[in-house]
Amino acid sequence: MNxxxxxxxxxxxQNIVNLLHDSEQHSVKAMVRxxxxxxxxxxxxxxxxxxxLEDTVEEIISAMNSSDAVIFAAGSGGSTGSDKTLLVDLDGAVKTMEAAEKLGIKRYVMLSALQAHNREKWNEALLPYYAAKHYADKNLEASSLDYTIVRPGGLLNEAGTGxxxxxxxxxxxxxxxxxxxxxxxxxxxxxHSIRRSFxxxxxxxxxxxxxxxx
Structure with missing residues (x-):
């Protein structure tokens, strides 16, 4: 799978790219800015x-062309304001979904955030980020894509345990x-992970x- x-x-x-690069099952194309x-x-x-992700849908289609699957692992980052969160984590994500649908790419895996689907559990210090993730995920669920939404907790820079x-x-x-x-x-x-979130x-x-x- 490309x-x-x-x-x-x-x-x-970066971790995802390294795993795919070393994989015998998949090939990888890395989208960078x-x-x-x-x-x-x-x-x-x-x-x-x-x-x-602030490019047009047509420009994103050009970048996405020849792919069989999409992994969305992008984010505006903690040093930017709510405007970039809106443009990248929400609108940018939705544009990639539109691009995938126009290209006929079905498989799409979203990196989201723990409890993004549950407003009562959102981190008070990160409300714009959680709102962006919530509605990006909602859009993905309403799409025709074969999605999986992965919502991890706090991210650690230590060796994985498996x-x-x-x-x-x-x-x-x-x-x-x-x-x-x-x-x-x-x-x-x-x-069996298709059209599932966790x-x-x-x-x-x-x-x-x-x-x-x-």
Whole structure:
């Protein structure tokens, strides 16, 4: 499967790209915003394309062309304002869904946020971010795409354990970015994860076992 990773230069995105690059099952194209990022990827033998989520749908279609699946792992980042959150995490995400539908790409995996579907559980310090994720996910659910929405808890920069908890609703918790990336890559080829969404934190089950329970 030829997989386009949107947000490939982000911390989770980099993990996803590395896993797909090493995979015997998939190939990867990394979507990045800067030429120097593309050059670094090219030096490692990784295909890339330079595009922005603030581009038009037609420009995103050009970047997405020849892909069989899309992973959305992009975000405006904690240093930007609510305007960028709206333009990237919400409108940018929706534009990629529209592009995938126009190209006839069915498989789409969304990196969301823990309890984004449940307003009563949103982190008070990140309300614009959660609102953007909530409505991006809603749009994805209403689309024709074969989606999976992965909603991880607090993201950690430590080595993955391969042990996770997956469920429709989980209490606050954290999870290494490496494990989030492994779950996202794993669900790509698991048909029973299609049109499903779930929370994800560290737990006591292997990734394979946890995914099989959704």
């Amino acid at each position: 997989v386009l990773v949107i947000g490939a230069n982000g911390q989770v995105g 800067k030429e120097e990022q593309a050059a670094e990827l090219s030096n490692r033998g990784i295909e890339s394309v330079v595009a922005s 042990q996770v908890a997956i469920a429709e609703n989980l209490e606050r918790g954290s999870v290494p970015r490496e494990d989030v990336a492994k779950v996202i890559v794993a669900v790509l080829s698991i048909d 929370d994800l934190i560290s737990g006591d089950k292997s990734i394979e076992t946890a995914i099989s329970s959704i």
